[in-house]
Amino acid sequence: MSTSAKIILRKKPNSKGLYPLAIRITKDRRSTYKHIGHYIELEDWDTKNLKVKKSHPNAESLNNLLTSKLSEARKGLIVLQTNNKDATVRQIKKEIYKPTSKLTFFDFADEHLEALVAENKINRHSTDSAWLSYIEKYCKARQLTFQEIDERFLKKFKIYLKGSCLITETTAMNVMVLIRLLFNRAIKDKVISKELYPFGTGKFKIKFPETTKTGLTGKEIQALENVSELSEMEEHSLNVWLFSFYFAGMRVSDVLFTRWSQIYDGRLHYRMGKNSKLLSLKIPSKVEKILLEYISDRKSNDDFVFPEMKKADLTDAKDIYRKKKVANKKFNDHLKKITKRAGIQKKVTMHIARHSFGNIAADNIHPLMLQKLYRHTDLKTTINYQANFIHKDADDALDSVVNF
The missing domain is CATH 1.10.150.130 (Tyrosine recombinase, N-terminal domain)
Structure with missing residues (x-):
């Protein structure tokens, strides 16, 4: 069972048309490659002598590097043979090029x-x-x-x-x-x-399956707005959900951290918790009605609008996390009962407020404006997000074929 190491130029060019220099380790006709990290033109490679031609401006340095790497590989093979280690070609490569660090x-x-x-x-x-x-x-x-x-x-x-x-x-x-x-x-x-590195082209690929984002329609939102005979906690949960929806699908953590001091000049001014971006939105009349239900509980201008975070230890991130998690679960439990009473078959959670805004916006609002409302860094993110809710073109195309 022979094992060898050899300098080669791999015949797989990169995007610039240059070819990678590598050490090929072979055992029992199976090979693996250790790339040197340098690329050259095909005409700069001496296939007979297995070295870089003098026509390359850095020929001497590259050939010295190749000689050093080849020597390193052959020494590693000798050590493995001395220790009578029988291994696959991949295991040999790992053994030869294993790092000195013991960090796991x-x-x-x-x-x-x-x-x-x-x-x-x-x-x-x-x-x-x-x-x-x-x-x-x-x-x-x-x-x-x-x-x-x-x-x-x-x-x-x-x-x-x-x-x-x-x-x-x-x-x-x-x-x-x-x-x-x-x-x-x-x-x-x-x-x-x-x-x-085990990821990437030709290796293990991370590929997420397509997901379906379901949002409520305008009629379903109206059904929620008009649902009656709610308990105090159900009404509060619906208020928080609608507050999120009216502000372009504001995230629940941002809703709970909304302070009265952020509301002035008829606008809500806040910094998004996810990416720290500033946003200023006009307060819709429907939000004004919600705010009136909570204004009597305001202790100061810096007080929270909604009660969930008022007893949180704001110096303890874990306590904040726990209270947000408990509040979100509470809201979702109540929303389940509310939507059933409103005759809505879809599963509605706090996060669905964001999808619902996207669903109703569909292609009626220019992507650049939606990007501003969502505070996405990249317009592509907005376009990809809205693609979940835009069906008109596909529907029209389908109708044009089947309606004859």
Whole structure:
């Protein structure tokens, strides 16, 4: 069983038409490649002597680098043979180019979680902790190296997530996104080589399934506005939902943090919690009616409009997170009863207020204006979001064919 290392020029050009220099490691007619990180023109490669021609301006430096990398690979092979290690060609590559750092995947995971706590991103901390628990259960320990996370590992892990854990494709992909994030950080910190990166073209692909965003129609919103005989808590929950809808699908966390001091000159001025962007919106007359129901409880101009955050410890991110989570669940429970009474068959949650605004806006509002209302950084994000609700062109095209 022969094993060898050889300098080659791979015949796979990049977008600029240049070809990558690499070390090819071969065992039992199976090969893997360690890219050097440099690209040259095809005519600058000496196929007979396996080196860069003098026609290349950096020929001497590149040839010295190639010689050094080839020597490194051959030394690694000698060590493996001396230790009588029988391994596949991929395992040989990992063994030769393994990093000197002893930091593991979970070392980076712990640092990631600590950073989220320090930045008061408690919601993200809770979610990512759950994702990491799946990885720990799968490995049955916290001794996982980045070298072990190859394409085969990811494929088997995905099967485990969807089979044993019974989670959705979307959730499985979210777990993979977290693994990819930590992998990129390890590469940036030079803990592992780029060659071990298991994601991307020709490797494991992270692809989210298409999701359906369901929003209420104008008639369904009117049904909610006119529903009667609500309890005090049901009316409050509906007020919060409508407040969100009237302000272009304002996120529930931003709704709960709305203060009276942010309302002046007939407008609501607030900073979005998700991306810290400032927004100023005219207060619709329907919102004015909602505000009148809460103004008697105002203790000061800096007081919250809605009561949920009034007893929160604003210096404790975990307490804020808990109160927001409890409030959101409470609202959703009441909305379930309210929508049933209103004769609405769709599942309505606080987040559906945002989808409902998008659904009614459809293609009636210019994408640039919607981008401003949503505070999306990229117009493409707005267009992709609205694509969930724009059906007129497709409906007209269908009618043009079948209505004859």
